[in-house]
Amino acid sequence: MEVESITSENDKLHVIIKGAHPAFVNAIRRIIMADLYIPAIDKVYIAENTSVLYDEIIAHRLSMIPLRGGENLNIPEKCSCNGKGCPFCEVALSLDVEAKENFSIVYSGRLKSEGNVYPVNNDIPIVKLNAGQKISLVAYARLGKGRYHAKWQPVSICVVKYEPVISINENCDLCGICVEKCLKKVLEIKENKLVVKSIWACSLCKVCEEVCPKAAIKVSYNDRSARLTLETTGSRTNEELLLMACNYLAQRCGELREIIKSIMEGVSNGKENTTN
Amino acid sequence: MIIPIRCFTCGKLIGDKWESYKKAIMSGRDPAKVLDELNITRYCCRRMFLSHIELIDEVLQYYAYRKGESEK
Ligand code: SF4
Ligand code: SF4
Ligand SMILES: [Zn+2]
Ligand SMILES: [Zn+2]
Numbered sequence: 186m187e188v189e190s191i192t193s194e195n196d197k198l199h200v201i202i203k204g205a206h207p208a209f210v211n212a213i214r215r216i217i218m219a220d221l222y223i224p225a226i227d228k229v230y231i232a233e234n235t236s237v238l239y240d241e242i243i244a245h246r247l248s249m250i251p252l253r254g255g256e257n258l259n260i261p262e263k264c265s266c267n268g269k270g271c272p273f274c275e276v277a278l279s280l281d282v283e284a285k286e287n288f289s290i291v292y293s294g295r296l297k298s299e300g301n302v303y304p305v306n307n308d309i310p311i312v313k314l315n316a317g318q319k320i321s322l323v324a325y326a327r328l329g330k331g332r333y334h335a336k337w338q339p340v341s342i343c344v345v346k347y348e349p350v351i352s353i354n355e356n357c358d359l360c361g362i363c364v365e366k367c368l369k370k371v372l373e374i375k376e377n378k379l380v381v382k383s384i385w386a387c388s389l390c391k392v393c394e395e396v397c398p399k400a401a402i403k404v405s406y407n408d409r410s411a412r413l414t415l416e417t418t419g420s421r422t423n424e425e426l427l428l429m430a431c432n433y434l435a436q437r438c439g440e441l442r443e444i445i446k447s448i449m450e451g452v453s454n455g456k457e458n459t460t461n
Numbered sequence: 462m463i464i465p466i467r468c469f470t471c472g473k474l475i476g477d478k479w480e481s482y483k484k485a486i487m488s489g490r491d492p493a494k495v496l497d498e499l500n501i502t503r504y505c506c507r508r509m510f511l512s513h514i515e516l517i518d519e520v521l522q523y524y525a526y527r528k529g530e531s532e533k
Contacts, residue, residue, distance in 0.1 A: 195500045196500070237517060237520045237521060237524060238462070238463070238517075242462075246463075246466055249465075249466040249467050250466060251474055287521065287525050288518065288521055293477075305474070306477055308477040308480075309466055309474070309476045309477045310463065310464060310466075310476055310477075310479070310480075312463065313463060313517050313518070313521060314521075315521050315524050315525050315528070316525075317528070318524075335472060338472060340472075341467075341468070341471045341472045341473040341474075342471055342473075342503075416473070418467075418472060418473065418474055419474060
């Protein structure tokens with residue numbers, strides 16, 4: 186296995202992994218989507234709300250705000266409080282606003298954190314208030330994973346793609362039909378030769394194959410090479426997520442190895458084979 | 462009612478970009494170009510902007526009116 190290139194554009198990260206079956210890369214993708222712990226608001230106590238939005242809508246909006254930090258928090262299910270909530274597994278964020286003018290927007294920057302958990306930026310609108318309207322609440326953020334609720338999913342997209350392989354044989358007479366018909370603009374005629382300009386843009390649609398009058402072009406894929414693309418929502422960087430996913434996979438494989446080892450020892454000691 | 466914080470489909474954070482988007486299109490710019498500049502590339506997120514109506518502004522106007530009436 187070999188990482189050919191890591192490129193980032195805006196919030197996105199592309200990692201091209203050679204010599205790994207896409208199924209393996211997909212395991213990492215699924216871990217990133219569903220199994221990494223990040224913080225999100227999970228409990229909201231509303232003392233006062235005279236805004237035009239219902240309490241539930243505000244609580245839901247708060248939960249959707251991506252949060253940074255929280256690395257030192259306990260995982261609630263494994264905390265000594267048994268998931269009830271305590272200062273080791275929760276961070277309180279409070280919001281107290283009374284509007285002075287009509288149409289004033291309450292931004293995520295007004296959330297006061299009592300720990301190291303913060304909104305990813307300060308310009309996310311939570312609610313709009315008229316003069317005299319008031320909001321007073323305490324929200325608790327805790328760690329969770331995408332499997333429980335989408336608010337804990339650290340990525341907006343996470344995709345695995347096969348490496349496309351385009352082969353052009355000597356029958357090609359450079360008519361240019363395929364260049365014109367390819368919607369992804371993958372092909373190009375350069376110095377009297379049909380060449381592939383951007384192989385990863387190819388969607389394997391095979392339109393070029395169908396339109397070629399000489400049957401000179403063939404599209405297939407390499408199932409020993411894949412590209413993983415992820416785009417974080419901001420609570421962790423893409424690189425951190427990738428490392429967390431690799432650690433998680435290694436840890437789970439370690440657990441599996443221990444179980445198998447103990448079963449094998451049981452067998453060689455003449456005990457009954459237990460599977461549980 | 463009010464701009465959703467995340468895209469319904471993919472979960473990208475969009476709430477913080479609404480005001481700059483609105484300001485730009487109010488000045489007569491092409492929404493497609495503005496969205497490109499804001500790095501809103503997928504059509505699930507783009508429709509969140511294109512189809513959004515900030516109804517909370519209307520509701521607040523009604524509340525402001527009613528408050529004025531009660532103070533008379
Ligand atoms: S398979 Fe489709 S996307 Fe790929 S080169 Fe051919 S026409 Fe273009
Ligand atoms: S359509 Fe076929 S013959 Fe024409 S340029 Fe493409 S590959 Fe060559
Ligand atoms: Zn606890
Ligand atoms: Zn989207």
